[in-house]
Amino acid sequence: MSRSFTAPKGTFDLIPPESATFLRVRDAFAAGPKLAGYGYVETPIFEDTALIHRGVGESTDIVTKETYTFTDRGGRSLTLRPEATASVVRAALEHGLHRGQLPVKLWYSGSFFRYERPQSGRYRHFSQVGAEALGATDASLDAELVWLAAEAYRRLGLGGCRLLLNSLGDPQCRPAYRQRLQEFLRGLDLDDDTRGRVDINPLRVLDDKRAEVRKQLHGAPLLADHLCAECQEHYDEVRALLADLGVSYVDDPRLVRGLDYYTRTTFEFVHDGLGAQSAVGGGGRYDGLSSDIGGPSLPSVGWSLGVDRTVLAMRAEGIAVDDAPRCAVFVVPLGDDAHRRMVPVLATLRTAGVSSDMVYGGRGLKGAMKAADRSGARYAVIVGERDLRGDVAQLKDLASGEQVAVPLADLVDNLQEKLT
RNA sequence: GUGGGUGUAGCUCAGCUGGUAGAGCACCUGGUUGUGGUCCAGGGGGUCGUGGGUUCGAGCCCCAUCACUCACCCCA
Numbered sequence: 023m024s025r026s027f028t029a030p031k032g033t034f035d036l037i038p039p040e041s042a043t044f045l046r047v048r049d050a051f052a053a054g055p056k057l058a059g060y061g062y063v064e065t066p067i068f069e070d071t072a073l074i075h076r077g078v079g080e081s082t083d084i085v086t087k088e089t090y091t092f093t094d095r096g097g098r099s100l101t102l103r104p105e106a107t108a109s110v111v112r113a114a115l116e117h118g119l120h121r122g123q124l125p126v127k128l129w130y131s132g133s134f135f136r137y138e139r140p141q142s143g144r145y146r147h148f149s150q151v152g153a154e155a156l157g158a159t160d161a162s163l164d165a166e167l168v169w170l171a172a173e174a175y176r177r178l179g180l181g182g183c184r185l186l187l188n189s190l191g192d193p194q195c196r197p198a199y200r201q202r203l204q205e206f207l208r209g210l211d212l213d214d215d216t217r218g219r220v221d222i223n224p225l226r227v228l229d230d231k232r233a234e235v236r237k238q239l240h241g242a243p244l245l246a247d248h249l250c251a252e253c254q255e256h257y258d259e260v261r262a263l264l265a266d267l268g269v270s271y272v273d274d275p276r277l278v279r280g281l282d283y284y285t286r287t288t289f290e291f292v293h294d295g296l297g298a299q300s301a302v303g304g305g306g307r308y309d310g311l312s313s314d315i316g317g318p319s320l321p322s323v324g325w326s327l328g329v330d331r332t333v334l335a336m337r338a339e340g341i342a343v344d345d346a347p348r349c350a351v352f353v354v355p356l357g358d359d360a361h362r363r364m365v366p367v368l369a370t371l372r373t374a375g376v377s378s379d380m381v382y383g384g385r386g387l388k389g390a391m392k393a394a395d396r397s398g399a400r401y402a403v404i405v406g407e408r409d410l411r412g413d414v415a416q417l418k419d420l421a422s423g424e425q426v427a428v429p430l431a432d433l434v435d436n437l438q439e440k441l442t
Numbered sequence: 443g444u445g446g447g448u449g450u451a452g453c454u455c456a457g458c459u460g461g462u463a464g465a466g467c468a469c470c471u472g473g474u475u476g477u478g479g480u481c482c483a484g485g486g487g488g489u490c491g492u493g494g495g496u497u498c499g500a501g502c503c504c505c506a507u508c509a510c511u512c513a514c515c516c517c518a
Binding site for chain 2: 028031082083084087088105134136138139140141142143144145148149150215216226229230231232279280290297298299300301302303304326327328329330331332354356385386387388389390391392393394395396402404406407408409416418420423425
């Protein structure tokens with residue numbers, strides 16, 4: 023056993039059969055946006071460091087201690103993306119997508135990077151699928167996105183997924199609330215780190231999971247009680263629409279997400295099967311992000327769903343769909359001549375859309391049949407010298423054991439018919 | 443950055459108060475020179491994470507180190 027190289031800390035390889043579940047999750051997440059008019063967008067995996075900092079927020083933990091930042095040979099500071107929203111907005115602005123019809127609806131799927139101590143459900147390299155609707159304040163977009171995500175989890179069969187909903191207000195009402203909250207928090211008995219957070223981003227203190235902190239937060243002022251009329255109306259509208267859509271949710275006035283750009287609607291899908299982590303996906307409205315990064319006002323809403331975490335949740339519920347690759351037909355040639363002859367036949371089968379594999383490396387018949395059996399194929403096509411002389415193949419049903427001789431010329435048609 | 447747990451075969455793990463390495467599964471071969479699953483027999487695979495120490499002798503004890511893992515802060 024030589025262990026010269028291993029996957030870098032906090033990363034993991036996706037290999038069969040488990041990788042099948044990841045593919046299934048990605049497909050399920052992407053299916054909704056595709057059906058709802060979202061176009062596919064793909065942006066670079068690294069961005070100008072300044073974009074990440076301004077997009078995600080200088081005060082966030084992501085920017086202060088979790089970024090992978092490097093200088094390229096041209097002296098530019100680049101950062102591996104820790105999330106996609108800033109990139110998507112940047113791309114939309116750069117290509118003038120916002121000058122056309124609004125909203126601009128986009129979805130993406132890809133890898134993201136945060137430098138953290140890994141643990142269950144938290145990796146340095148992780149995978150998300152996301153959707154963003156740029157350029158509209160319409161509450162029905164908020165509701166549409168939440169519904170799309172809820173629908174994806176439902177279709178994956180996840181029963182233990184709960185939706186938390188909150189409104190974070192806007193520049194009209196949040197500053198006054200923020201000040202009230204700071205006054206309250208400064209009266210508490212907190213450690214130095216948390217005191218620092220009170221100054222920089224007091225809302226996130228509400229999200230602290232430590233019992234000794236939670237205990238003191240009981241009487242804390244909540245933003246839900248301090249929303250301005252416009253924000254309140256928007257939030258009420260989102261909730262009414264979700265009710266109409268049959269999406270159940272829990273109002274969580276303490277829900278604060280880790281990114282600075284959120285305004286108004288904020289939501290998180292949580293699950294208990296991830297270890298200490300709970301969020302499998304989340305999102306919200308970010309009406310100020312575009313202007314934060316130098317663009318025009320472009321009120322927008324979006325989500326991103328964690329592929330890895332969702333897989334963990336599915337495992338916890340016993341609904342993972344791990345599966346090895348499987349072909350319908352497995353070809354077993356006996357001897358070099360037969361092997362030679364079957365290579366193009368195999369190609370013809372595949373061209374005809376019949377998934378098929380064959381035995382390689384000159385194994386004996388017993389070994390070849392064993393390989394056929396383990397491939398999970400429904401039919402084995404056995405061809406030896408005797409068959410070649412008669413231009414036939416032995417077609418064996420691997421479940422029943424029945425075997426018939428079929429003219430080689432009819433093999434593809436025959437199999438296609440049997441398999442439909 | 444802080445704390446706990448674990449490192450023995452490809453995988454899951456046993457290994458007693460220290461006496462020179464094991465099981466199950468997987469893989470390969472044969473029993474059946476043209477037939478898989480079950481069964482039987484055999485086989486390949488390990489510097490016991492690494493380095494040092496104690497000892498006549500270390501997988502086991504001591505020290506260090508690395509890796510993995512879980513948790514805290516925080517987050518998808």
